[in-house]
Amino acid sequence: MAPLQDMAHAKINLFLHVTGRREDGYHLLDSLAVFAGAGDRVTLSAASGDEDSLTLHGPFSEGLEADDNNLVLRAAKALRHEIGTTGRTLPAAALRLEKHLPVASGIGGGSADAACALRLLARHWQLPDDMAPRAAPTLGADVPVCLVQKATRMEGIGDILTPAPALPEMGILLVNPGVSVSTPSIFRRLAATGGITPRPALSFPETGWPTLASLIAFLDTTENDLQPHAIAQEPVIATVLERLAALPDVRFSRMSGSGATCFALFDSADKAMAAARHLAGQDCAHGWWHWAGPVLP
Numbered sequence: 249m250a251p252l253q254d255m256a257h258a259k260i261n262l263f264l265h266v267t268g269r270r271e272d273g274y275h276l277l278d279s280l281a282v283f284a285g286a287g288d289r290v291t292l293s294a295a296s297g298d299e300d301s302l303t304l305h306g307p308f309s310e311g312l313e314a315d316d317n318n319l320v321l322r323a324a325k326a327l328r329h330e331i332g333t334t335g336r337t338l339p340a341a342a343l344r345l346e347k348h349l350p351v352a353s354g355i356g357g358g359s360a361d362a363a364c365a366l367r368l369l370a371r372h373w374q375l376p377d378d379m380a381p382r383a384a385p386t387l388g389a390d391v392p393v394c395l396v397q398k399a400t401r402m403e404g405i406g407d408i409l410t411p412a413p414a415l416p417e418m419g420i421l422l423v424n425p426g427v428s429v430s431t432p433s434i435f436r437r438l439a440a441t442g443g444i445t446p447r448p449a450l451s452f453p454e455t456g457w458p459t460l461a462s463l464i465a466f467l468d469t470t471e472n473d474l475q476p477h478a479i480a481q482e483p484v485i486a487t488v489l490e491r492l493a494a495l496p497d498v499r500f501s502r503m504s505g506s507g508a509t510c511f512a513l514f515d516s517a518d519k520a521m522a523a524a525r526h527l528a529g530q531d532c533a534h535g536w537w538h539w540a541g542p543v544l545p
């Protein structure tokens with residue numbers, strides 16, 4: 249069998265409202281998630297042994313372990329478990345993860361890897377369509393949306409997904425200042441300050457956003473509720489946001505997820521790439537990770 253390959257794309261929360269808190273401590277969200285061309289790459293080859301295995305490669309593989317805690321191997325285990333008794337007898341998979349996205353950075357890298365592994369394993373084992381979506385939420389709140397990997401409204405704790413209305417063509421620049429941020433610590437900070445901002449329910453336009461201006465007018469009515477808490481923990485995020493807002497042709501900027509990656513929107517991928525070159529020439533951006541290109545359709 250020829251190896252199977254797929255991309256685990258970066259997830260960006262264009263806005264993120266925390267609307268409530270469940271008894272188990274998980275927060276209820278309302279968010280518009282989109283995916284950028286940036287991503288990790290996962291490859292699956294048939295293996296002869298009886299254990300699934302993982303090797304790590306790429307610029308952000310250092311600091312990650314290829315052990316049972318890695319979300320790629322956890323995805324394989326969760327999928328076998330979901331399948332039931334026959335899950336244990338399915339042929340072993342040799343998985344290869346090429347890590348290009350910074351770890352613990354608010355763009356769902358680990359979740360995207362897990363979702364990508366689920367998609368590949370479902371193909372490898374020729375599973376029915378419902379099997380990977382059943383395993384996804386057991387691996388993390390962001391894994392279901394990363395399985396879909398298309399612009400989506402996320403509600404519930406990230407488990408209620410609705411396809412987003414049509415989005416305009418746009419370019420995106422992602423910038424991470426090289427600090428990792430733990431998602432639980434940011435939710436804990438939010439909870440400690442009382443957390444929930446009361447707001448009227450948000451309605452998305454049924455016909456979508458025909459232009460970037462109309463999408464930005466909508467985003468201007470929203471926030472990322474985790475952003476102030478992430479800045480309080482890592483003040484450099486505020487510096488990133490200041491730099492993004494000052495870039496040529498920038499139309500909108502904000503932090504994604506629980507941080508520290510921030511994004512800026514542009515009329516086109518070319519303008520995003522030109523702004524990335526401009527930013528890379530600044531002293532403050534030394535050591536910052538960035539990626540610029542298209543938002544996936």
Ligand SMILES: C[C@](O)(CO)[C@H](O)COP(=O)(O)OP(=O)(O)OC[C@H]1O[C@@H](n2ccc(N)nc2=O)[C@H](O)[C@@H]1O
Pocket residue numbers: 261264273274275276277279354356359387388389390391404405406431432435505506
């Ligand atoms: C912030 C987001 O990235 C927005 O898309 C996600 O909500 C986080 O998704 P994730 O990293 O896959 O999160 P998980 O690994 O499931 O959860 C990590 C921790 O974050 C907190 N958490 C996560 C999701 C959620 N809806 N409410 C929470 O309170 C919980 O303390 C949880 O223990």
Ligand SMILES: Nc1ncnc2c1ncn2[C@@H]1O[C@H](COP(=O)(O)OP(=O)(O)OP(=O)(O)O)[C@@H](O)[C@H]1O
Pocket residue numbers: 312317318319320345350351352353354355356357358359360361362390429431505506507
């Ligand atoms: N394949 C993986 N890639 C990245 N992190 C992984 C992976 N497997 C396990 N982890 C662990 O998961 C944690 C979260 O990493 P991840 O990169 O998904 O965070 P994130 O970008 O903040 O995600 P989110 O936007 O979903 O909150 C890290 O602390 C890391 O040690």
